[in-house]
Amino acid sequence: MTPPEYIWGYKHVTGRYKESPEESLNAIVKQIRKHFDCDENTLKKFLK
Amino acid sequence: MEVIDGQWYMGGLDWDDEGCIHSSDELLSVIDRVGFIPLFENVIPGFSVENMTCLSYWWSGDADVDPWEWRGVLARTGKVAYGKFFGNKTGFISKKWFPYFVNYRRSGYDFDALYDDGKAGYREKLLMDLFIPSGVDIWDVKVSALPSLGLSSELYTHEMKEKAGFGKGGEKNFEGVLTKLQMQTYLTVKDFKPRQNKKGEEYGWE
Known part of the structure; x- marks a missing residue:
């Protein structure tokens, strides 16, 4: 085990801190839906 | 499955x-x-x-x-x-x-801030303290200096369990706490190795 900061550096790992958690979640959901057929609510529950 | x-x-x-x-x-x-x-x-x-x-x-x-x-x-x-x-x-x-994932799961909190705000338990802190020197912000950690402080940048899970005082007669729910820290993206897997029993025979993985 290791903190991801020790693999990729603090700047990269925390690079989305500037946006809201909801914005990051929406980006993840949108990306998954590009490749897999699934409704948004199911995905959000799965990603909790 | x-x-x-x-x-x-x-x-x-x-x-x-x-x-x-x-x-x-x-x-x-x-x-x-x-x-x-x-x-x-x-x-x-x-x-x-x-x-x-x-x-x-x-x-x-x-x-x-x-x-x-x-x-x-x-x-x-x-x-x-x-x-x-x-x-x-x-x-x-x-x-x-x-x-x-980091931003979504951490809500913008580095671990020390999460703990200071009362949003992480002391068992999580016991595990994170194995990697992050006391009083040092993670962005300021010099990985090469960790060994001189008695810390490591990476540990196998059995080492974490022992060093943080989990197990028989010690802290409980090591697996649960470790899972929570991964779900929150504070820890990730770096490597696997087969576990060995006292005779040096391999069994399972960690």
């Missing part, structure tokens, strides 16, 4: 299926393209390594074709993160998409 009448059943593809992933390199390409993939079947149809690989080679022990072995192969590359990121279950996240 599905449990029917107490038996585990896995999905998957035929080796010759057009969509079948045959190697860790192919899986790495898919992770890079999609961004993240759970290891086993879940509520999203097709969204798992299990669904994209041939059942016949799982747990064969041959790292060329065994998806179970690819976990370590890919974790060691440093090109993807592997850990319990999906509903307390394992999967991969690409380097590009990991920061999105």
Whole structure:
């Protein structure tokens, strides 16, 4: 085990801190839906 | 993976299926393209390594074709993160998409701030203190200086359990606390090695 900061550096790992958690979640959901057929609510529950 | 009448059943593809992933390199390409993939079947149809690989080679022990072995192969590359990121279950996240998970799951909190705000328990802190020097912000940590402080940048889970005082007569729920820290993206898997018993015989993995 290791903190991801020790693999990729603090700047990269925390690079989305500037946006809201909801914005990051929406980006993840949108990306998954590009490749897999699934409704948004199911995905959000799965990603909790 | 599905449990029917107490038996585990896995999905998957035929080796010759057009969509079948045959190697860790192919899986790495898919992770890079999609961004993240759970290891086993879940509520999203097709969204798992299990669904994209041939059942016949799982747990064969041959790292060329065994998806179970690819976990370590890919974790060691440093090109993807592997850990319990999906509903307390394992999967991969690409380097590009990991920061999105970090921000979503951490809500912008580094671990020390999370603990200071009373949003993390002392058992989580016991584990994180194995990696982050007391009183030092993680962005300020010099990894090369950790050994001189008696700390490590990476530890196997049995080392973490022992050093943090979990186990018999000590703190409880090591696995639960470790899973929570992975789900929150504060820790990720760096490597695997087979466990050994007192006779030096290998059993299981950590």
